[in-house]
Amino acid sequence: SAVISQKPSRDICQRGTSLTIQCQVDSQVTMMFWYRQQPGQSLTLIATANQGSEATYESGFVIDKFPISRPNLTFSTLTVSNMSPEDSSIYLCSVEQGSSLGKAFFGQGTRLTVV
């Protein structure tokens, strides 16, 4: 298994500002993923972050709005840029390891409220 720490756990931000969410893993992992969970909804994949390459974004998500960094095999950041109230969601980091037989591990999430 992998232990994932996300920071911050929650935040309240003003519209028009940006927030960077950090995801730290206790072991080296190949694949890191960022999800969004809007209020009362299921999880939606934002992007896949691979070390040393550009993140791969899902339909409906763009790099200018959600820039991602992946500087090494244990760390990634997701920035929510130019925020609006519609960005109020829980943002979750997830990882998979090559030996994990397709099992994913999730952080506790960052609860973002934009006012």
Added chain:
Amino acid sequence: DAKTTQPPSMDCAEGRAANLPCNHSTISGNEYVYWYRQIHSQGPQYIIHGLKNNETNEMASLIITEDRKSSTLILPHATLRDTAVYYCIVRVQYTGANSKLTFGKGITLSVRP
């Protein structure tokens, strides 16, 4: 779109078995059935997965029909702490661009005292 269909909700009494159904009629030969759950205000937690044989671990049992078009997650002795949204997901086992986890709406299990 999610490849699975689950009822929106169900409940069971504490101490009884909870049987959570899932339909995945379009599952491919190399796709596994994975179950996750999300307890309120927490990240999803892996429960179990299987290909075609029944599987059991310390958390649950997974029963997959012979034609693999449906499965049932069994929590043998449900507790109040098992109240959560349970997601049934089909995907290939390897990690890669074509093996993303796609979450549907899941089934909300409520365990009553």
